[in-house]
Amino acid sequence: MWDKLLHIDRRLIYALLFAVVLAPFLLQWKQPPQYINPWTQSLYDYIEKLPPGTPVLVSFDFDPAVKPELYPMAMAITRHLHRRNARVIGMTMLPSGVLMVDDVLNQTGEEAGKRRGEDWVNLGYKTGGLAVILGLGENLKRVFPTDAHLASTAPLPVLRGVRNYQDIGLLITISGTGMPGAWIAFAHQRYKVPVAVGTTSVQATDYYVYLRTGQIVGMLNGIAAAAEYEKLIGVPDQAMLGMPGVTACHLLMVLLVIVGNVAYFASRRHREEPTAEPPEPPTGEEV
Amino acid sequence: MRMQAPLAIGFLAGMFFLVQFFVPHQRLKEVYDVLLDWATIIGIFAMVLGLGSLFRTHIDRIRQRRKSWGYSFITLGSFFLMLILGLGWGTEKGSPFQWMFTWVQVPLDSTVFSLLAFFMASAAYRSFRARSVEATILLVAAIIVIIGRIPLGGELSHGYLPRITEWIMIYPTVGAKRAILFGVALGVIATSLRIILGIERSHLGGD
Amino acid sequence: MPPTAALPNLAGPDPWMIAGIWVAAVITLAVYSFLYGDNPLYKVAEHLFVGISAAYGTVILYNTGVLPKLIFPLFSPDKVDLPGPNYLVLLPALLGLMFFGRFIPRWSWMSRWPIAFIVGLGSGAAIPVVFQANILEQAHGTVAPFGPLAPGAPALGVADLIGNWVLAAAVLTTLAYFYFSKPHTGNFGRASRLGVWFLMIAFGAGFGNTVMARVALLIGRLQFLVYQWAPLWWHH
Numbered sequence: 001m002w003d004k005l006l007h008i009d010r011r012l013i014y015a016l017l018f019a020v021v022l023a024p025f026l027l028q029w030k031q032p033p034q035y036i037n038p039w040t041q042s043l044y045d046y047i048e049k050l051p052p053g054t055p056v057l058v059s060f061d062f063d064p065a066v067k068p069e070l071y072p073m074a075m076a077i078t079r080h081l082h083r084r085n086a087r088v089i090g091m092t093m094l095p096s097g098v099l100m101v102d103d104v105l106n107q108t109g110e111e112a113g114k115r116r117g118e119d120w121v122n123l124g125y126k127t128g129g130l131a132v133i134l135g136l137g138e139n140l141k142r143v144f145p146t147d148a149h150l151a152s153t154a155p156l157p158v159l160r161g162v163r164n165y166q167d168i169g170l171l172i173t174i175s176g177t178g179m180p181g182a183w184i185a186f187a188h189q190r191y192k193v194p195v196a197v198g199t200t201s202v203q204a205t206d207y208y209v210y211l212r213t214g215q216i217v218g219m220l221n222g223i224a225a226a227a228e229y230e231k232l233i234g235v236p237d238q239a240m241l242g243m244p245g246v247t248a249c250h251l252l253m254v255l256l257v258i259v260g261n262v263a264y265f266a267s268r269r270h271r272e273e274p275t276a277e278p279p280e281p282p283t284g285e286e287v
Numbered sequence: 288m289r290m291q292a293p294l295a296i297g298f299l300a301g302m303f304f305l306v307q308f309f310v311p312h313q314r315l316k317e318v319y320d321v322l323l324d325w326a327t328i329i330g331i332f333a334m335v336l337g338l339g340s341l342f343r344t345h346i347d348r349i350r351q352r353r354k355s356w357g358y359s360f361i362t363l364g365s366f367f368l369m370l371i372l373g374l375g376w377g378t379e380k381g382s383p384f385q386w387m388f389t390w391v392q393v394p395l396d397s398t399v400f401s402l403l404a405f406f407m408a409s410a411a412y413r414s415f416r417a418r419s420v421e422a423t424i425l426l427v428a429a430i431i432v433i434i435g436r437i438p439l440g441g442e443l444s445h446g447y448l449p450r451i452t453e454w455i456m457i458y459p460t461v462g463a464k465r466a467i468l469f470g471v472a473l474g475v476i477a478t479s480l481r482i483i484l485g486i487e488r489s490h491l492g493g494d
Numbered sequence: 495m496p497p498t499a500a501l502p503n504l505a506g507p508d509p510w511m512i513a514g515i516w517v518a519a520v521i522t523l524a525v526y527s528f529l530y531g532d533n534p535l536y537k538v539a540e541h542l543f544v545g546i547s548a549a550y551g552t553v554i555l556y557n558t559g560v561l562p563k564l565i566f567p568l569f570s571p572d573k574v575d576l577p578g579p580n581y582l583v584l585l586p587a588l589l590g591l592m593f594f595g596r597f598i599p600r601w602s603w604m605s606r607w608p609i610a611f612i613v614g615l616g617s618g619a620a621i622p623v624v625f626q627a628n629i630l631e632q633a634h635g636t637v638a639p640f641g642p643l644a645p646g647a648p649a650l651g652v653a654d655l656i657g658n659w660v661l662a663a664a665v666l667t668t669l670a671y672f673y674f675s676k677p678h679t680g681n682f683g684r685a686s687r688l689g690v691w692f693l694m695i696a697f698g699a700g701f702g703n704t705v706m707a708r709v710a711l712l713i714g715r716l717q718f719l720v721y722q723w724a725p726l727w728w729h730h
Contacts, residue, residue, distance in 0.1 A: 010409045014529045017408045021712055025720045034441040035449040064396035068714020069707060095334075095554040096396075096547070099378070099388050106380065124558045127330030128323070130616055135323040142320065143327070145574035146562040149379070154575035185627040186619070190308070201436075201703035201710075205696065208461050209468055213635035215627065222703065223710040224436050242713040247437040249404070249709040254430055256412040261426075264416055293606035297614035304618030324563075325586035326615055329608050331559040332590030334551065339597060341548055358541040365545030373553030384553065390514030391521065392550060395543040397715055398525040404712035405529055407705065424691055425698040432702025450653075455699055458657035462664020463696035465632050466689070470672055472628035479617035479624075490613050491606045 002267035005259070013256070020252045024244030031243040032236075033228045039211055040228045043196050043218025044080070046170065052085035054169035055162045057136075057193075059183070060104065063096035066176035066200050072239035073198045073226040074104045074174050080233050082112035086169070087158045088120040091144070093132065093179055098125050098148055118157045124148030133182060137165045137191040165193035170217070174198035180207055184215050198225075294485040301483035341366075428455060512726065519723040522715055636665050664692040 023029075050056070058078065062070040081088050088109075090101045101122050109120050116122075123144040126132050135143040140162060141153050153159055161167055171193050173183045180197045188195045194217050197207050201222030210216045220229060223246060226239035303322070307315050345359040373384040417423040434440040435452025481487035521539055528536040564587060566573045567580040589611065595604030639658040643649070650658075667689035670682060678686040 006413075008412075010413075011530060013409050013412055014405045017405055017712075021709070021716055022720070025716065031438045034438050035446055037449075037453065064393040065400040066707075066711070067393065067397055068401075068717075069710040095551045095558075096392075098554050098558065099385060102380070125554060126327055126563075127334055127555065127559050128327035129330070130619060131323045131326035131330070134619060135320070135327070138316065138320050138323070141575070142324070144562075145566070148558065150557065150561060150573070152573060152575055185623045189623045189627040189631075201705075201707040202700075204703055205456070205460055205464060205700045208456055209465050209632060209635075212457065212461060213631045215631055222436075222706050223713075224706060238714075238717065242710060242717060243438060245713040245716065246706060246709050247439050249712075250433050250437050250705060251439075253408065253411055253705050254433055256408060257415050257426065257430065260412040260415060261417055289603040289606070293610035296607060297610040297617075300611050300614030301618035304615055305621055308619070308622045321582070322615065324583075325589070326612060327559075328563050328583060328586040329590045329593075329612060331555060331563065332587075332593045332608070333612070334555050334559075336593050336596075338548060338552060339594070341544070355537065358537055361538055361541040362545040365542050366549045369546050369549030370552060373549065374556065378553060378557060384550075386510060386514060387546065388550060390518045391542070392546050394518040394521045394715075394718070395525065395539060395546070397711065398522045399540075399543065401708075401711040401715045402525070402528065404708040407708050411705075421690060421694045425694040425701070428695045428698025429701045429705075432699045433705055436702065436706055452702075454653055454657060455695065458660045459664050459692050460696040460699045462636075462661040463668045463689075463692040465636065465661075466665050466668035466672065468628050468632060469669065472624050475624050475628075476621055479621050482613055482617045490609060492602075 002263045002270060005263040006267055017249070017252060020248045021245045024248050029244040029248075031247050032240060033224065033231050033243070036228045036232065037221065037225055039219040039221070040225045040232070041218075043077075043220060044229065044232045046194075046196065046217045047077075047080050047084055047086070050084050050086055050169055053087060054084075055087040055089055055159075055167060056081055057089045057091070057168050057171045059091050059093060059171070059173045059175070059179070060097050060101045061093045061173055061175035061177060061179040062100070063094050063176070064100070067100065068238075068242070069200050069223050069226070070174050070176055070198065071100065071104070072223065072237055072242075073220050073229065074100075075108060075237060076226060076229040076233055076235065076239070077172060077174070077198065077220075078104055078108040079111070079235055080229075082108055082114050082119070083233070085119075087162075088114075089123065089140075089158065089162070089168075090120065091123040092125050093129065093175075094177075095125050098122075102148065117151070121153070121156055121158045122148040123153070130182065130186060133186045134190075137187065137193075140164055165191040168193050170194050170196060172196045172198065174220075176200040176203065178203070178206075180216075184210055188215055290488070290491065293491050294488070298483055298485060301479070305483070431455060515722050515726060519719065522719065636662055663688070668692050 024031075047056075058074075058081070060070075060074055062074075078088060088105065090105050092098055092101050101124075105116070105120050105122050108114075109116060114120055124147060126143060128135070132143055141159065144153050147153055147156070165171070165187060171183065171187055173180045173195065175197070176199065180195075180199060180203070183195055184197075187193050195215070196218045197210075197216050198220040199207060199222070201224075204219065204221035207216065207219055211219055220226060223239050223242055227243050230236050230240050300322070303315075303318070307319050342363075345362050347353075348356045348359045369384070369387055372382075372387060376382050376384060378384045415426060417426050431448070432452050432455065435448040440448040440452075478487060482490065521542075524535040524539040527533055562574055564583055567576060567583050569579070571577065571579050589608045592604040592607050593609075595601040639650075639654075640662075667685045669689070670685040671678075671687075671689035671693065673686075676682060
């Protein structure tokens, strides 16, 4: 029996996972966050203290592959920035992020009654990676002479008085890659601009080292932190909607690990017992 | 000359950016700005290079009738369709290009990566075994974090499990990751110095 | 009920949006068919993905790179706030064109020049900041908690006090594990073994976080199928 359990068809596991994740949607189960992570709270408090009109550079460094985790985070943060009347300067370090940045900024801008060019702008994408990060420390409009819609950035009211990082109140990188490490090393370390990170849970363990040293002012760790942020700003959206499914799936994972181990050890014990050799008869030499 | 010139370019570029960090003189800053511009422009051509490889692979596959060669028509056909839509009708909201991105590319990208959840569940069941002390420590830490990060974990433990999870993330995990980071950083610095001094040449494709 | 953002506007249906939802649903199910076994439907989706992503990147590159950085500075300088044409961009453009030398065996050496420039730039820029960010600041962060508290800072709780010692021990013992120039015997060997245990805690915590990340991706797709595609069945 244990052997059969160990070698169960993997498609049954897939079907079980599918059913477990689907169930909370059908049952309309609610799982609002109970505990707010201190680093999520830290970012929220930092944005709350920003004076109105502060330019905030938000780099949406994610592609559709991690959209379910980072898009809700991007929406929640941008809503908060608009509420604080910050000047939102959006950009991306990934070409596949350009249209998603537009989606986020258009939707949140419309909700908050903010205007493109005056209260927010999407600068789009530029090749060069490191050269872009360093170039923003010298002259933002030189790196981005046009925005994502090919309008000149020179006359834009939202960029008035913004020459480089010295004029930016906060830099937020929302990324599912190693980009935050580059922003921290090249933007914060060299130009001393405060940096905050929103990242997938996979990458988050790599950035905890920067939290304790003060190199980043706050961090959102995955969909759970996105749900916490939605709770803090009082706008429940897709992250909070997804938390029941996350809960169900996590419980299933723990169950699979436990059952897998029980089956393994039981099957090993079962296999060892019949093959146990009888003790050797005494040879008489000990006497 | 074919190797000396690139090595000299690498040395000059590397030394300039290293020295400029410590000497923010106005003239150096002006050259620094120009060179950063150059890097952005050169980056455009690097991206285009990737396309050449894509075309070569699929055209060769069709020409030589290799396995699954018929699907290469789909790759090339969809490439040209999307290119024509983007360059012909623009990328603004409501354009055909944006429609293709929203309803074809995003679902494809997201769904392919969501397959990982299934493979992870299967791997958790089949491979995660507490065979040794180390494996047991790994499993226990994983289970604490898995339960601690969900709202139910907080509810069942009166708020203690999320705090324990956070303590694990902030102290022992950061300690181990920090040690790894030291090693990686030293490696990056050593490799960078080797590249600037021309000792490391693998990025130039060898002699 | 899901938040409004998740639901399609079925009151005044946009036919293109309805068509899009159906296309996305078929694509999603085609990719998930791979879970049962590799099949032609999945292969079509896979090849479509490659072609469309490549073209998307090309179009974005043209709009955000080629036009504002090359075409406008040369032919429409007013669009990028320049007083006149900037012919200086031809130099990096020439360097960039040298990349394509790799397609012709006789001229493949040319592609080394732009690579050398980019890699040299990155190496030189990286050295001082990586040293500061990932060595000095991290070392400071390990010992600073044992120093005096900043004025006005709250007193540390028991968990934090123990945690600081655990953190320092984790850093030192993990470094001991990765130090291969000395045999891992005696006290050094014991320290190295403890370092392995801290690494296991870190990897376990990493796996715990990875579960959440992967699950979130699956939930994203299911949210689409349940809240955007399923209602179309009842509505139409």
